[in-house]
Amino acid sequence: MNAVTEPLVSIIVPIYNVEKYLDQCVASLIQQTHHNIEILLIDDGSPDNAPAICDAWQHKDERVHVLHKTNSGVSASRNAGLHAAKGEYVCFVDGDDWIEPDFVEYMLELQAKRNADIVASLCCFTSTDFHQRTQDEVSTINPQEAMELFFYPTIELGAWNKLYRRSFLTANNLEFITDFCAGEGLQFITLAASKANCVTVGQKKVYHYRTDNATSATTKPDVERQGIGAITTMQYICEHLDLSNPKVRKAYNWRLWSTYGYCLRQIIATHQEHVYRDLLRTCIHHRRSLALPMIAADISMKRKIIAVLTFISPTVVAKLSLR
Template sequence: MLSVIVPVYNAEKYLEKCIESICQQTYRDLDIILIDDGSQDQSGAICDQFEAIDGRIRVFHKENGGVSSARNRGLDVAQGEYITFIDSDDWINPDLLERLMAHIGQADMAVGGYTTVSKAGNVEQKYKDESLTFPEYVCSKFDELYANNFFNAPFAKIYKCNILGTQRFDSSVALGEDFLFNLEYLSKCHEVKTVSAISYFYNCMNVGAATKKLRENDIEQIYFLYQAGRNFLCKYYPNTGESVELEKRFCLNGINLIQLICYSDKSQIEKSKLAKKLLTNDEFIKVCNKDYSLPKRYDIPRKLCANGSWNLLQVFFVIKKKLSTVRGS
């Protein structure tokens, strides 16, 4: 049996499409777990309606605790030998779970591709049908896999319950919890199967879910994630050099946080204090001093971050915001 865990929070606009796509799977032996994480809209009622018409669905209502808390509740009550996660505003093609289950066999994990759905258009991320050994292949191809979001999401993946054991998402982490979860799981694996299916649709049209808010501890968290990736590689593939993709992601995450600080409603003193946490971090300065062939919207602030130029960064992002407003009018 495959347990499908769906964390649900204020997703009434897309929830029915999500649940219907799961119920319509050609792979039928499912334990469908809907975790209503204290929704304030009609999401909880929608879950209950589906539970009444499909005996494979179980609904659990809880106080809001965040997506990691909801996924952990799902793991606690799962009855399947296998686990997969689907976000409540995403959907899947009817053949996805059957194709993933057909490939996992004696492997420890199966990973499929996905399609990002956004206003800018759909973008496919596809893998080949192949077997990846851990740590040799996975770590030697770390940058390629990392760039393709292999490590950064729990969706379009099949996990084995006996390997997961008591492993859970860190509910104290609001950024990069999926990355940390996957690194921990992979450390217990010997073989991962990638599947050419691109039947998962990652929905970036949901403005509410995609809205970025400044969380002050994200500054420490992006550095922690960078170090976690480096430590993972050092432990399991010690002969590898520095990961360009980890450095690039740390750089981009830092630039995005600087932008959020600039646009926040905090006082100038508070903004300066937060920004300098990054702009005085030696590792951040180091990665910003490297040329990643970024678009100018990132390359200019990269250079400013490398020089610790907080005042010029503020000017850059103010101009960027004004230009965006003009173009949108």
């Protein structure tokens, strides 16, 4: 397949305070084996040197396009990328992550198997996991199965490590909700999955998810943005997503239970138990009341044991997980 017949793929990169990692990220995009790509670098009013780095890459490669905007958050940045995208397919890469040279090629291969609206890899490299899987396993699942998959801990949360048919996103008015402080990726991918014709998933690792960025919003404890923000998103999902399928509801309940645990850890990690006394009680209540039903969830035995221990003492389990 030559560059003329290759489908155009838009790679959207929201950028804020990632000057340390940005060159590695963009270099990995430039080096894709699938050449017919457009790289949309969305500078979200970054106060560091990232805007200048973006401009430098735009001068180096005509496939790179930079959009400078006032700071409005990662969701608004991704939406700006979606509005500017011209590709038949779109994908998202965070500015502090990077991808393997065959990321786009692999995703397109998955898409071609069943003409899926969404494709994803179940696995990714992390800052502590550098090992490739010995063999790839590919399957195509229906919308309900995909929603289960995204709620359960089977796959890393987020809009990244996936490929979407752009016409599918446009036809269903699928964008990121800009009011969310946390969990915006989960809301997007579960809603998208519910509307997809099908979702094809593989297991080959082609995405590098950085877990050691100390400046990342997801690595710094923040009760308001991360803890309360995640709970707010889960409540929104419950109100706006069809959870009538029992298996989907069970998966959602696991994610909700997990989110209350996440918020509890945020409170403890920031030593603000006295500040968020009512929220602390709420988190403990939900962690305990929902713990035993988690034994029936589609999770590992280790997680089921943690659920039993959480029923006994949610606070102790939360403190142990922070060590």
